Amino acid sequence: MQHFWIVGTDTDVGKTCITTLLMRQLQEQGLRVTPYKPVQTGEIIEQKEAYYFDTTMYEKYSLQKLTRVDLNDYSFKEPASPHFAARLEGQQIDTMRLLQHIKKLQQKYDAVICEGAGGIFVPLDCNGQETLLDVISKSQLxxxxxxxxxxxxxxxxxxxxxxxxxxGIEVLGIVFNGDTGSKIEQNNVEMIIQHCLLPYAVVPQLNDIDQVVDYSLKHTSLFERLYQHDKTDI
Known part of the structure; x- marks a missing residue:
């Protein structure tokens, strides 16, 4: 079974949007897919209703009914680095709990898409000794x-x-997110692809995440790589 992480070069690069896109499009291929956000921060309150953006987007746009307890382990109110948001609530993130949850999900689903928080060096424990990169490495995904x-x-x-x-972490591909079509952006994409020679997808700047229902990654070399892995492993 093919399972993988969605990681970002920084915060707010569109990881949730891409996670949601890939979730939907792998589901369309008949695979049982779940996203998993180990740690999410930043509670949103609208009209006296509280929610978290990431897991709410998963549930809103999934083509399959998702199991809520499979989507997340830690949710903290402060929109901050996970280690600090946890500290503010007197909690400590147990990374072994995250890894055990990932293993259980792998046994249950055809594809598990784990979405990181911030960049790969974001600290998870209160002392800053264990990062997201450490968890990714230990997950062997x-x-x-x-x-x-x-x-x-x-x-x-x-x-x-x-x-x-x-x-030694395998990179399946790159998503260039938020493209507006400028010459600078085109050259940036070309330079990176020429250097790393990885499958990729370029996603235009979406005015609203609602547009994920109308956008497809299926024509991209990245999606071909992901779905080929799935077809091979199933």
Missing amino acids: PVVVVTRTKLGTINHTFLTLEALASR
Whole structure:
């Protein structure tokens, strides 16, 4: 079975959008798919209703009924780094709990899409000794990297890829998210692809996450790589 992480070069690069897109499109292939957000932060309150953006988007756009307890382990109110948000609530994130949950999900689903928080070096424990990268490495799952297309993305993307390579973590591909079609962005994408030679997808700037229902990644080399793994392993 093929399971993987969605990781970002930074915070707010669109990991949830891409996780939701891939969830839907793998579900359309007849696979039983669940997203999993180990740690989410930033409670949103609208009209006296409280919710968390990531897991709410999963449930809203999934083509299959999702099991809520499978989607998340830790949710903290403060929109901050997981270690600090946990500290504010007097809690400590147990990374072994996260890894055990991932193992259980792998036995239950055809594809588990684990969405990271922030960049790969975001600390999870209160002392800053254990990072998301450590958990990814211990999970022994490959990753899809989500990055921007704008100025600065070359440096951020190469640093992320180098860090993943240093841990021997397989990168299945890259998603360039938020493209507006400028010449600078086109050159950024070309430069990164020429250097790393990975499957990829370019996602245009979406005005609203609701547009995920109308956008497809199926024509991309990234989706072909992911679905080929699934077809091979099932």
